[in-house]
Amino acid sequence: MSAVSPGRAPSPGRSLSPDGHGVSPAGRVASPGGRTRTVRPALLTLASVAVLVGVWQVVAMARIWPPVFVPEPADVWRQLIRTSTQGYSGYTLAEHLLASLRRILLGCLYGVGGGVVLGLLIGLVPTIRALVGPLVTFVRTLPPLAYLSLLVIWFGIDEQPKIWLLLLAALPPVAVATAEAVRGVHEDYLNAARSLGAGPWELPWRVVLPSALPEIITGVRVAVGVAYTTVVAAETVNGVPGIGGMVRDAQRYNQTDVVILGIVVIGLSGLLIDVLLQALDRRLVPWRGRG
Template identity: 55%
Template structure:
């Protein structure tokens, strides 16, 4: 009898699927989150290598990945008495670009937040300034770069001004929309208990507007970063945009691709950091 029971228990144990623990499920999700992007990179590199090896295009137009890697190493080191590219290492080019972006974004985002808060709170001000913001947002950076160069010269001022003008409209528009979307019930309740205008803005409007304003800041940083090559067209070395422009003058495609990858990878890193800040600043977003 006991032997029969033991055999039945063993059969049930074999037929019962193993239970997935929360820890193993989280591990699988982490592996998938890391593995899928890595797989896409490998597929991209494989397709690139096949395209470069097919002979359909000249090496000038489609260099091999190994050639681009060698150009990245040369731009990052001192070789044959040559230091990096045009006398600056790749990290130094990237540092100057990031410094310009940081200065321009700081000015543009600060101005956009103040402007958006004012436009969202004061109706007549919004009606006056909204067409000008739309006009500025519709302009491509190159449209006013040359005017900035005429006004400010070819040093750092026009580059930072261009990036600030690129970052200001999306921040202002997102902040205005967020302020206008603040819950009316909470605003009226705060006024009913005696809160003044400043307290309503500080304790009700700003917390309600913060999620959408942070999204606008992310968009502003992305738009400013995508304008960095235009900002560094004049006197852009050291700078990744200047590196790309100078290399393109000599059909140096590997160095152009090195600059493009440097801009793209650093942009991904900055956006990931902004998402971390967004999750910590507004942890309640997406929970209701």
């Protein structure tokens, strides 16, 4: 039976584990098992990747399809080394990736900024909602290739049509998420702010926007994902340097190992960006899921 030192009672909000050791507030046992729970998902992820690569290797070795269609993982690895050092189409893999990331960053910055402002207006002003809401939905349902040719006609084949395409891909999801979040803000918050002296121009920035922030960040994550999938379409026209341009050129010459390398790079970099956005979400919205 565990003992408590004389004259010292356990502090409020803390309890004792069965062996007498201290535990964290709310009765959570401070045991090394938390590290195991943290490591286990990572091990499962690595195991799933290993299984996928193993199946890929078996299929490639079985020669069900010619190597030009299904190269071995080792071929893609060698192409990674070659492209990283010697380059492809005159640029290294890092230069291709940085060019694509720059386009995505600019397109998403413009698209997210415009989407937040437009979503606030749609959510707060019924007249703007009636005028602009259907147009945002119309653009959101269009595939990027539907208006890429029009953007090329308007802006040429340099960087402008690519940035505009990514902007148009990122703006609608953010605008829709912001508008729905703004319309969902409880009226009591607005009344409380008015009673404390908040003016009509302060409500959107000091009450509505912070309350809608969780849904807005979710919309930003969706928008960045849409923009990242659109970059390949954006780089079909004069897209070198760029991962999409590299994949397009490799497809023309049946260089499947380069195509697969480009797909893997796009997927991994997109995964990293989403992890960073999740970290930003936890930083800006620490109360999510705790209410």
